[in-house]
Ligand SMILES: NC(=O)c1ccc[n+]([C@@H]2O[C@H](COP(=O)([O-])OP(=O)(O)OC[C@H]3O[C@@H](n4cnc5c(N)ncnc54)[C@H](O)[C@@H]3O)[C@@H](O)[C@H]2O)c1
């Protein structure tokens with residue numbers, strides 16, 4: 001008990017004791033209490049007062065509070081586990097539904113007009129578990145769906161606005177730079193009780209076209225003269241030299257038609273429903289802009305994403321290794337294949353409102369390539385967030401907020417908040433606090449298979465705001481939660497060289513990572 005507390009209790013109990021203020025001596029000088037005197041005074045006081053019983057009550061009370069807190073945490077953990085499981089089931093359900101819809105539309109198309117029957121030749125080949133095991137084990141790229149199709153329909157109607165052919169391709173990974181496409185497995189052997197891991201593959205993924213790509217979707221940054229000029233030039237080159245069909249956003253088509261009626265052949269979509277089927281029509285996505293344009297392009301695909309070739313017309317270019325000046329050579333090489341890709345994993349985020357009647361009542365999921373941020377928005381109070389990983393309590397965030405990031409996003413906002421830079425092929429989720437009011441809150445890197453749940457507790461002073469790749473802010477009130485897990489649809493981005501070379505180049509050139517003058521040779525030596 002501190003001196004102040006003792007003094008307060010003394011005054012509450014009408015005892016005359018003043019341990020902190022000096023006394024006036026007979027000669028008029030101030031005589032402060034010596035430490036011995038104050039200690040003595042405290043002992044006297046304690047022996048006079050029923051402190052023990054008060055303390056006993058406090059101990060009992062705090063124990064009761066601890067028990068309540070434990071029980072509440074157990075309930076919250078149970079809820080987190082249920083929600084994580086529900087999110088997983090919902091993800092599986094969505095996958096299954098998407099699959100069924102595709103099969104259904106293929107059936108309908110096969111009975112329909114010749115224009116659409118081309119889509120019947122489009123097949124989503126899903127490896128069964130046994131096929132996967134035969135092919136490359138139960139891990140890596142072959143556990144994902146690989147888009148492939150049969151022979152494209154030569155009689156397809158050119159009047160059909162959305163192009164209905166799709167090139168098939170195969171993904172494989174080379175071993176230690178070997179581009180032969182031979183598979184190597186990460187195997188753990190348990191021979192005689194010793195655990196050893198076999199030689200690892202480089203996991204450099206190669207994309208090889210099985211039929212030539214026919215349709216390219218160009219995503220261009222708005223309000224940029226240089227981007228527009230390149231877009232116009234590229235469309236002409238693709239059409240005239242490569243006989244490729246081009247698709248753009250409605251805004252871009254309008255701009256092109258204002259310039260010349262020549263661009264009437266350029267495809268677009270009429271309503272947002274059609275965007276859902278973009279991935280079934282597009283062989284390749286080309287982005288013209290900065291990193292934000294790659295994020296924008298990825299956000300248009302709520303499911304599988306075709307390979308993306310990002311051209312740099314921004315200032316930083318972490319996700320955009322291709323130089324716009326050399327677009328012809330780069331596109332020649334990509335259209336011919338094979339080329340290296342980085343599979344950039346995305347996070348699938350579900351907002352669960354407290355008002356939702358059951359755990360399965362989610363809002364539409366949002367997919368992010370960089371990160372989801374939960375922050376204090378315009379509130380001047382600390383954000384207070386409870387975080388769970390699967391069914392385990394992780395921590396409470398008290399600070400400006402929290403970033404849940406993919407490895408691709410590790411060089412974006414998470415980096416600015418003190419998170420590590422992680423190679424985009426590392427299977428992980430980053431958990432990075434923003435200005436935590438704590439001396440010991442270090443960022444975490446969690447495995448990719450976990451589900452994270454961030455909840456605004458009822459005793460939070462303010463609300464929180466979630467934003468997705470820096471966009472679409474959503475308010476989270478007390479009781480609302482955000483659940484994040486790895487989405488089954490990564491963004492395959494073409495590499496200039498390979499995944500690692502491109503990553504290192506961007507941290508060197510983009511961030512001037514570990515730039516320091518080299519120490520001179522002359523001077524003291526060992
Ligand atoms: N303090 C910060 O660093 C901060 C704050 C807010 C948002 N952001 C980032 O901005 C992103 C949105 O980008 P935008 O272009 O639409 O907005 P923007 O125009 O505000 O650009 C943000 C900057 O982040 C860079 N960037 C984006 N993704 C990156 C990545 N994966 N690796 C390295 N740098 C990257 C961009 O090149 C750009 O320079 C968000 O996802 C978030 O990561 C960063």
Ligand SMILES: Nc1ncnc2c1ncn2[C@@H]1O[C@H](COP(=O)(O)OP(=O)(O)OP(=O)(O)O)[C@@H](O)[C@H]1O
Pocket residue numbers: 219220221222249289290291292293294295296313314315316317
């Ligand atoms: N096709 C598009 N439609 C609408 N918005 C877009 C589109 N492409 C990009 N944007 C938005 O424009 C903004 C700027 O894009 P981007 O980051 O590519 O360019 P930049 O800011 O010039 O590049 P850098 O950040 O490298 O300097 C981003 O917020 C992005 O979401």
